[in-house]
Amino acid sequence: MSETSKRGVFGWLDDRFHLAPLVDYMRHKEVPVHRHSIWYYMGGVTLFLFIVQLFTGILLLMYYRPGAESAYESVRFLMNKVPFGWLFRAVHSWGANIFILFAFVHMFSTFFTRAYGRPRELTWVTGFVLLALGMGFGFSGYLLPWNELAFFATKVGTDIAGVLPVVGDAIKVFLRGGEDVTGATLIRFYAFHIALIPAIFTGILGVHLLFVQRQGMHEPEFVSRQPEGEKRTMAFFPNFLLRDLFVWLIVLNVLLFLAVFYPWELGLEADPFASAPQGIKPEWYFMFMFQTLKLIPAHVLGLEGEMLGVLVFMLAGLAWMLVPFWEIRTRATGRLKPMAVIGFLALGFIVIMTIVGYLV
Amino acid sequence: MAEPKRSRRSFLNYVLGGGLLGWIGSVIYPVASYLRPPAEAGGDVASVKWGPEGDFRPGTSAIVKFGRKPVLLVRLEDGEFRALSATCTHLDCTVQFRSDQRDIWCACHNGVYDLRGQNVSGPPPRPLGPYAVNIVDGDVVIARLEA
Amino acid sequence: MSRKPFGVLLAWLALVVAGPVAAQDIPETLQNDQCIACHSDVGYLPDGLLLAGPHMRAELSCAGCHGGDNTTDDEEIAHAGTFRGVPDAASIPAFCGRCHSDLGFMRSYSPSASTDQVANYYTSVHGQKLRTGDTHVAQCASCHTAHAVLPASDARSSVHPMNVPALCNGCHGDAETMADYGIRTTQYRDYVGSVHGQALLEREDLGAPACNDCHGNHGAQPPGIESIEHVCGMCHVNNADYFSATGMARAFADEQLHACEECHGIHDVRKTFDAMVSTGDDSVCTTCHEEGDDGYAAADSMYAQLSALVAAQDSALAVTERVREIGMDDIEIGFLLRDAHESTIQARTLVHTFDPSRTAEATTVGLEKANEAIRIGHEEIGDFRFRRFGFGIATLLITILTIALFFKIREVERS
Numbered sequence: 001m002s003e004t005s006k007r008g009v010f011g012w013l014d015d016r017f018h019l020a021p022l023v024d025y026m027r028h029k030e031v032p033v034h035r036h037s038i039w040y041y042m043g044g045v046t047l048f049l050f051i052v053q054l055f056t057g058i059l060l061l062m063y064y065r066p067g068a069e070s071a072y073e074s075v076r077f078l079m080n081k082v083p084f085g086w087l088f089r090a091v092h093s094w095g096a097n098i099f100i101l102f103a104f105v106h107m108f109s110t111f112f113t114r115a116y117g118r119p120r121e122l123t124w125v126t127g128f129v130l131l132a133l134g135m136g137f138g139f140s141g142y143l144l145p146w147n148e149l150a151f152f153a154t155k156v157g158t159d160i161a162g163v164l165p166v167v168g169d170a171i172k173v174f175l176r177g178g179e180d181v182t183g184a185t186l187i188r189f190y191a192f193h194i195a196l197i198p199a200i201f202t203g204i205l206g207v208h209l210l211f212v213q214r215q216g217m218h219e220p221e222f223v224s225r226q227p228e229g230e231k232r233t234m235a236f237f238p239n240f241l242l243r244d245l246f247v248w249l250i251v252l253n254v255l256l257f258l259a260v261f262y263p264w265e266l267g268l269e270a271d272p273f274a275s276a277p278q279g280i281k282p283e284w285y286f287m288f289m290f291q292t293l294k295l296i297p298a299h300v301l302g303l304e305g306e307m308l309g310v311l312v313f314m315l316a317g318l319a320w321m322l323v324p325f326w327e328i329r330t331r332a333t334g335r336l337k338p339m340a341v342i343g344f345l346a347l348g349f350i351v352i353m354t355i356v357g358y359l360v
Numbered sequence: 361m362a363e364p365k366r367s368r369r370s371f372l373n374y375v376l377g378g379g380l381l382g383w384i385g386s387v388i389y390p391v392a393s394y395l396r397p398p399a400e401a402g403g404d405v406a407s408v409k410w411g412p413e414g415d416f417r418p419g420t421s422a423i424v425k426f427g428r429k430p431v432l433l434v435r436l437e438d439g440e441f442r443a444l445s446a447t448c449t450h451l452d453c454t455v456q457f458r459s460d461q462r463d464i465w466c467a468c469h470n471g472v473y474d475l476r477g478q479n480v481s482g483p484p485p486r487p488l489g490p491y492a493v494n495i496v497d498g499d500v501v502i503a504r505l506e507a
Numbered sequence: 508m509s510r511k512p513f514g515v516l517l518a519w520l521a522l523v524v525a526g527p528v529a530a531q532d533i534p535e536t537l538q539n540d541q542c543i544a545c546h547s548d549v550g551y552l553p554d555g556l557l558l559a560g561p562h563m564r565a566e567l568s569c570a571g572c573h574g575g576d577n578t579t580d581d582e583e584i585a586h587a588g589t590f591r592g593v594p595d596a597a598s599i600p601a602f603c604g605r606c607h608s609d610l611g612f613m614r615s616y617s618p619s620a621s622t623d624q625v626a627n628y629y630t631s632v633h634g635q636k637l638r639t640g641d642t643h644v645a646q647c648a649s650c651h652t653a654h655a656v657l658p659a660s661d662a663r664s665s666v667h668p669m670n671v672p673a674l675c676n677g678c679h680g681d682a683e684t685m686a687d688y689g690i691r692t693t694q695y696r697d698y699v700g701s702v703h704g705q706a707l708l709e710r711e712d713l714g715a716p717a718c719n720d721c722h723g724n725h726g727a728q729p730p731g732i733e734s735i736e737h738v739c740g741m742c743h744v745n746n747a748d749y750f751s752a753t754g755m756a757r758a759f760a761d762e763q764l765h766a767c768e769e770c771h772g773i774h775d776v777r778k779t780f781d782a783m784v785s786t787g788d789d790s791v792c793t794t795c796h797e798e799g800d801d802g803y804a805a806a807d808s809m810y811a812q813l814s815a816l817v818a819a820q821d822s823a824l825a826v827t828e829r830v831r832e833i834g835m836d837d838i839e840i841g842f843l844l845r846d847a848h849e850s851t852i853q854a855r856t857l858v859h860t861f862d863p864s865r866t867a868e869a870t871t872v873g874l875e876k877a878n879e880a881i882r883i884g885h886e887e888i889g890d891f892r893f894r895r896f897g898f899g900i901a902t903l904l905i906t907i908l909t910i911a912l913f914f915k916i917r918e919v920e921r922s
Contacts, residue, residue: 059391059394059395062394062395069404070404073402073404074402074404075834076402076834076835076836076837077402079834079835080834080835080836080887081398081400081401081402081836082394082397082398083390083393083394083396083398084390084391084393084394085394086834086891087390088390088394238919239916239919239920242912242915242916242919243916245912246909246912246913246916249905249908249909249912250909252905253902253905253906253909256898256901256902256905257902260898261892263833263891263892264834265832265833265834266831266832266833266834267832267834268831268832369918372911372914372915372918375907375911376908376911376912376915379904379907379908379911380908382904382907382908383901383904383905383908386900386901386904402838425838425842427838428837428838428841428842430842430845447845451852452845452848452849453848453849453852453853454845454846454849467853468745468849468852468853468856469743469744469745469746469852469856470744470745479714482742482744483714483742483743484714485706485712485713485714485715
């Protein structure tokens with residue numbers, strides 16, 4: 001079994017690229033099995049959803065026409081004249097949201113199992129960057145149908161970038177392609193959404209996956225403390241991969257269900273000269289930041305409240321990204337783990353602020 | 361015991377393979393129909409084809425749906441085509457060509473425009489906007505005029 | 508001449524020509540004009556003199572109207588001969604008519620210009636009063652100004668359509684002046700709030716009538732009561748045609764009632780609304796008709812038809828809004844809504860036949876279109892929710908695949 005035949009296509013390729021060691025590596029790759037194994041699937045699901053987004057995104061590009069004059073009409077055309085256009089748009093919209101959701105779940109599961117620690121520091125950092133880029137995907141894609149809600153959400157969102165000291169205004173003008181949200185912003189966001197962010201994202205994703213494959217799955221502490229004989233593992237290929245596929249199919253079915261039974265609306269066309277409608281809300285994954293900024297008083301310690309809020313969020317994000325490098329270590333027997341407390345505080349804050357944002 | 365087990369395995373493989381093929385089909389079918397461009401136009405069209413020039417008798421007119429707006433396509437007695445917005449500038453009724461009067465008329469309030477779309481009499485406050493008419497490969501094509 | 512309108516004119520002129528004439532403001536063609544040279548030196552140019560107006564061509568200049576010699580700087584010679592000086596109010600029509608009634612003269616400047624203004628003027632109430640020696644009435648300069656005369660098509664002109672209502676109101680809105688003639692002074696106020704006034708003054712729709720469009724220009728007369736439907740019918744052709752063919756028109760004539768005016772008013776013509784033909788509080792029908800007579804029944808019936816159509820249109824609009832919001836196809840619905848709207852407009856015009864069977868012709872079509880729009884709208888909304896064809900198959904396949912995979916995993920792990 002271990003000797004791979006040199007005949008056939010594989011043999012031909014193996015002769016040239018020495019694939020055998022790679023296959024051998026994959027064959028011996030194992031995944032720990034324990035009560036928290038379920039979290040190992042979250043990254044895979046996120047990856048799968050990214051592929052779905054890529055696929056449906058390319059399809060949408062076939063009919064989408066960027067530009068303030070044409071974007072909205074082209075999406076309407078796509079939704080009701082192009083066969084299955086509605087489906088691909090609904091899958092793309094729902095997929096985007098579920099993608100972010102699973103990215104968050106993946107991140108927090110990594111955090112709570114402390115998988116970010118040595119030697120996986122850079123896997124964590126690249127993962128965090130991917131999440132940030134994913135949110136950039138969401139923010140830029142939201143504007144593309146050029147409807148009223150997206151228009152004003154973009155206005156508010158880019159305004160927030162504008163409150164930063166010194167560079168804020170330059171960033172705002174860069175994002176908007178001018179002083180205001182106009183057709184120029186739409187074209188810019190289009191470029192971000194289909195070229196700039198995908199290019200960077202794909203590169204970092206490759207590195208992230210390479211790290212994961214090279215280092216294998218992380219063993220949580222309670223597993224590594226078990227004696228060797230009690231540890232259970234599973235072959236990555238085919239067992240884990242088949243299970244991965246199994247989960248992906250379930251997610252795909254759920255995604256289709258949502259797309260068909262809760263199709264995405266188009267909204268009314270953006271009118272840059274109309275006054276903002278009531279109750280502009282950002283997409284849910286920005287809600288906790290949006291809501292926090294709303295709750296901060298106008299002035300704190302002589303500083304502009306909103307600016308302070310944005311700075312704090314940026315610092316918190318930076319700290320979060322660099323968690324592997326400042327992690328507070330405790331003896332395993334300690335009852336209260338400081339990192340877990342930090343994680344629960346962060347998660348609790350995000351959940352509560354999101355709920356408050358939707359209730360108010 | 362070995363025989364039924366093997367047959368169950370091969371059955372499972374058939375289901376798996378069949379399901380996979382069916383699934384691929386259920387992806388390819390929507391994608392293929394999606395990629396075939398629809399014949400119907402959307403709301404913001406740049407031009408609309410009426411049909412062969414020869415089928416349009418001089419001295420007649422037609423209302424052409426130009427995206428969301430109706431356009432009055434007129435062929436004068438001398439064969440010349442004119443296309444004008446068919447929306448009366450008074451209260452948005454649809455105007456019509458009257459070949460015997462050589463004018464364009466709105467039945468709602470008796471508004472009258474000349475054949476260039478200028479408001480001549482009755483309530484219309486503004487002229488009818490013009491569209492371009494081109495003959496492309498023998499077909500009459502109405503196009504938006506650049507403002 | 509009354510002081511008041513003159514004051515209005517002065518204020519008006521101040522807008523047209525800012526400040527006294529300075530030497531450098533004099534156009535080149537008038538640089539050698541001795542009238543202007545001397546009179547500006549002594550600061551004695553008339554208020555509001557518009558040097559760029561059509562009258563101030565080199566060959567007309569001051570002397571064209573006032574006579575005298577504009578080529579000499581000798582005051583005596585200049586003011587001798589044909590010099591006519593400043594006309595009094597009573598002689599102004601003749602003063603202007605010297606040129607404007609002379610077809611031969613006018614032709615050399617404007618071949619299509621009419622020369623009947625003075626003749627028309629003397630048929631007007633203004634002209635007739637002036638002839639009897641009443642100098643309070645309007646003559647040429649009262650409306651056209653003395654020294655800033657511009658054609659009516661010029662937006663700066665005192666007689667541009669947008670300026671006419673205020674111009675007339677200068678005298679006709681003055682209770683003191685009008686007291687002598689026993690004329691009401693509320694016309695302008697009524698007009699400004701009317702559909703016509705709003706169209707002209709707010710929307711700047713020059714197609715809307717100003718005072719002169721109904722009352723005439725130089726031959727201004729109140730239109731005879733018997734002719735009011737013709738006056739309105741100049742623009743409102745269909746309404747007038749329908750009306751004059753009805754028994755109501757004859758009944759009105761017998762009763763000495765005034766066609767359009769009885770329901771719509773004169774200067775204060777309101778924007779119409781459907782309840783005007785109802786039997787409710789806003790009804791104009793119940794002024795004459797009472798419960799039990801044919802007219803009452805007709806009003807009731809027409810109002811019911813119109814209300815049903817408007818209600819159907821409103822619900823069609825609401826459905827369309829929803830269709831747009833969810834991103835479904837609204838193009839066909841849009842065309843149906845247009846048709847329904849057109850039927851509503853036609854039905855509202857057909858109200859002037861006072862024949863419910865005629866209005867029903869339009870409202871039936873409109874209702875059909877509106878209901879068709881609603882039907883398609885609901886279909887589109889339904890499609891949006893229920894575009895599940897094929898989803899069942901896809902789900903089934905994925906589910907089979909999932910289950911098969913589940914067993915495959917078990918099988919792989921058992922071996």
